[in-house]
Amino acid sequence: MNKDLLVKIYEEMERLNYRPNPAARALVNHKTGIIQVVIYNKLSAKDIYFICLMSSVIEYLSKNNYSIIVKHGYDKFSNCDGMIIMGLSQGDDIAMFKKIDIPTVLFGKTEQNVDYVDINNSQGMYLATNYLIQNKYKNIAFVTIDDNEPFCKERLNGYFKALKYNKIPIKKEKVFLTNNSIEGGQSIFNKILECAPDAIVCSTDLIALGIIEGAKRKDINIPKDLAVIGFD
Amino acid sequence: MNKDLLVKIYEEMERLNYRPNPAARALVNHKTGIIQVVIYNKLSAKDIYFICLMSSVIEYLSKNNYSIIVKHGYDKFSNCDGMIIMGLSQGDDIAMFKKIDIPTVLFGKTEQNVDYVDINNSQGMYLATNYLIQNKYKNIAFVTIDDNEPFCKERLNGYFKALKYNKIPIKKEKVFLTNNSIEGGQSIFNKILECAPDAIVCSTDLIALGIIEGAKRKDINIPKDLAVIGFD
DNA sequence: CTGAAAGCGCTTACAG
DNA sequence: CTGAAAGCGCTTACAG
CATH class of the missing domain: 3.40.50.2300 (Response regulator)
Known part of the structure; x- marks a missing residue:
């Protein structure tokens, strides 16, 4: 087909406002x-x-x-x-x-x-926790979702891994469970305070936001009085 | 068609994992x-x-x-x-x-x-501005997008309307233009300070975030030293 | 190279 | 009421 004709055809398509029907195409192309x-x-x-x-x-x-x-x-x-x-x-x-x-x-x-x-959940939490350890935080709590999903387990593992790597004893009392929401973070905050952490690693960003909100309400200054880190 | 047959048909559809082809349907139904x-x-x-x-x-x-x-x-x-x-x-x-x-x-x-x-842009900004006035703020600046879109004009009008309603003189020096981003809010912040406002009405939430960020960097406490309100 | 025909998987109007 | 046929708007294999 010569180019002039092609151009004419396209012009006519434009003029008539023609657009191929995708349903018809899909039907014949199986795509x-x-x-x-x-x-x-x-x-x-x-x-x-x-x-x-x-x-x-x-x-x-x-x-x-x-x-x-x-x-x-x-x-x-x-x-x-x-x-x-x-x-x-x-x-x-x-x-x-x-x-x-x-x-x-x-x-x-x-x-x-x-x-x-999926993302590398374990590595993410490892890096977050390790970063805090490198920055001289001693008593690092971990909050995660009260759920049996693989990503929760992996994130917890990442936290453990970082502690082990730095030869810090793992204590189950420093692991807290809540639901994945700002409210979840906020409601667990006072409980976490009982172990007097200088840093809190949050399994999700929503929980971290809740923790920050909880700290605000208690006039605890972040990051001066308490470090908080989240991940998603 | 009797019900038993219908049930059988549905069962068979399930077994064969049959699903109607939406492309074919669309083609014939024109929908x-x-x-x-x-x-x-x-x-x-x-x-x-x-x-x-x-x-x-x-x-x-x-x-x-x-x-x-x-x-x-x-x-x-x-x-x-x-x-x-x-x-x-x-x-x-x-x-x-x-x-x-x-x-x-x-x-x-x-x-x-x-x-x-669309939302009621004018009314939104009117309410925001009026709220500040009701709360005794005296010197209210306005930041909006440097753009000719109708919603920008309407939002500016809402700000003016609230001032007029409260018999506060409108001053063009208190209206600032920037681009609609956090950076935009941040970069205009110092300029706004020159008119020594006790409150800033932001035409968009992104700009408001930038303003807040700018205040943080100057150690200006929000809302103690300065009120900031955004809208979107 | 061109043009008519078949077929994609449905729905609906129509014949029996 | 049932079942075969036509047609939706395309693409592609095929006949001429």
Whole structure:
């Protein structure tokens, strides 16, 4: 086909405001150009951590000419070229995803045999704890989520690892459990104070925010009187 | 069709893991079940304001069995049942949306004749400013975005309205312009100090964060030495 | 190289 | 009431 004709065709497309129908294309190509992000159970679309993840996913897929569909609840998923599952927890039924022939990646490790991506939870907490130790903090408490998720265990392990590495005795009384929210951090704060820490390592940023809020209310100055570090 | 048969059919659907193909459905129904959110020009998918909006939109549409597709750049839009355009600014070409037969709503007022939703910018700033006045602040500065967008004008008007209402003389020297970012707030802070305000009304939350940061660096205590209020 | 035909997986109007 | 056929808007293999 010669170029002049091609140009004319494009001009006419423009004039008629023609746009190919993606549904028709998807039907014949068996390819939708859509990646589906499924927000599972516990995760809220308002969770800041999720939101940050999402915006990066959107930005990346958009650049690569993929559309991204966001849904709550995996049972609602429909055909697409791939799925990213977020907010899945240990007890959830994953069998579903194995049945489907849609490529699926979980965000966050589970103990089941499914593809996933995750951050290095253990290393993150190791670095945070070790940093405090290097800066001469002696009595470092750890607050984490009262949950059996792999990432919680790993983060706790990172804390332990740093203590061991620096030959500091591990004391279970310095490990505190709460729920993953600002309120969670705040409500556990007074209890943590009982072990008179000079630093608190928080398993999540939300908990750290709660701890900071708790300190404010007690007129404890951060970082002068108490060091707080969070991670996510 | 009798119920037993219906149940059998559903069971078989389950067993075969059958799911209707939405592309085929869309093709015949002329309805995609998809609302497209288009992120325009200046807006980043990382902007916290946008992100909060987005998560509410997702939550709402998800409940109503709509899928939401997020894209950057309006030229990429494809067929869908409706579009929400975010981050459009004054100079942008809107003609496009009028040509298309897809129902479209802009987020944020423009001076062109298109459907939009927006918050009451003027009233918001009026309330913020008036609140400070009611609380005995005398010398209230205003920082806003160095931009010609309608929402900027409206917010400035709200500030003026509150002053007028309280019979406080309007002084242009107390209005400052910067760009909409934490850095923007921070960089204008010292200049604002020159008019010795006891309170600063910020046209956006990002600017307010910058102002607070600037105050911190000068060891100015908020809210003891200086009141800061933001809005978005 | 060009153009008509078949087919993607559905829904709905229509014939039997 | 049931079942076959047409058609949604594309792409691609195929006939000419």
